[in-house]
Amino acid sequence: MTTAEPIRKIPVRKRGNALGFWFFKTSLRAFGLRGAYGLLYLVCAYYLLFDRAAVASALAYIRRRFPDHNWLWRRMDVYLLFVNQGKNLLDRYYLLAGGEGIAIRVEGLEKVADVLNERQGFVLLMAHLGNWQAIMTTLRRFNRKIHLVMRPEDNPAVAESLRIDAGGENIAVISSEDPLGGIVAIMDAIKQGGIVAIMGDRSYAFASVDIDFLGDPARFSCGAFHIAALADCPVVMLTAAKKSHSEYVVAIAGVFRPRYQPKADKRRQLRGWVQEFAALMEQYVTQYPYQCFLFYDIWREAADRTDKKSNGQ
Secondary structure, three states, rough: OOOOOOOOOOOOOOOOHHHHHHHHHHHHHHHHHHHHHHHHHHHHHHHHHHHHHHHHHHHHHHHHHHHOOOOOHHHHHHHHHHHHHHHHHHHHHHHHHHOOOOEEEEOHHHHHHHHHHHHEEEEEEEEOOOHHHHHHHHHHHHHHOEEEOOOOOOOOHHHHHHOOOHHHHHEEEEEOOOHHHHHHHHHHHOOOOOOEEEEEOOOOOOOOEEEEOEEEEEEEEEEEHHHHHOOOOOOEEEEEEEOOOOEEEEEEEEEEEOOOOOOHHHHHHHHHHHHHHHHHHHHHHHHHHEEEEOOOOOHHHHHHHHHHHHOOO
């Protein structure tokens, strides 16, 4: 089992520019969150009408989450998804700027009591669900260094506006484009007691497996579980959901302790753990259907790989 595999370079249209982010920041200062929210409805209507690529990327999820909705209803679903993503982005900037008035409630801390008592670190498994900045805010109470495994942001306006590494010495970034997906730095961080945060619903440079998600085969990364099995450390899945204008709920959705069984097929074991992760994601999107911000066709990736195998590639 290898930790990395070649990934196909897919050109991604960059959205967001310095002027647009300045506009929303200024609106936040002038009108507060509610006023800035109001502007989103116009901006998101523009994207719905004129950004076909954005709509198509959202429909991959919407079609499976709402299989009974007709064409018009699905467009409304996409619109609501855009609006909710916009609210999450505004909240993220608001939290980074030290804004007050947004409460973050944590549920399920008792599930990680044993994990926090261990000297070594653990893998924090996240997904494109809700507001991950709320999760970062919550992790500060764990008093451990946080290592975010991610691709370098290639849109300078986004990087500057969201300030991903604004946590100072307590937050570091491990590039997934480093050799072997940054595996050496990841293992070292876990050994030193750090928290390694990985998005589990994108393969990036990690190996991946095809599992069932919302009724169809989808391609998910298995890197988090493979790393945890090698390091003999837990995997903790956290989600964050916007409950109201002024409240988020961060929940410990699950705790895994992956260990490879001798002589058992490793890929099959990985697929089982990833399927459990996907099942927890399905529970989330059942409750919060408009807070799933995948915007990427993980189902097409699975279908493409199946076609390549059937063609002998």
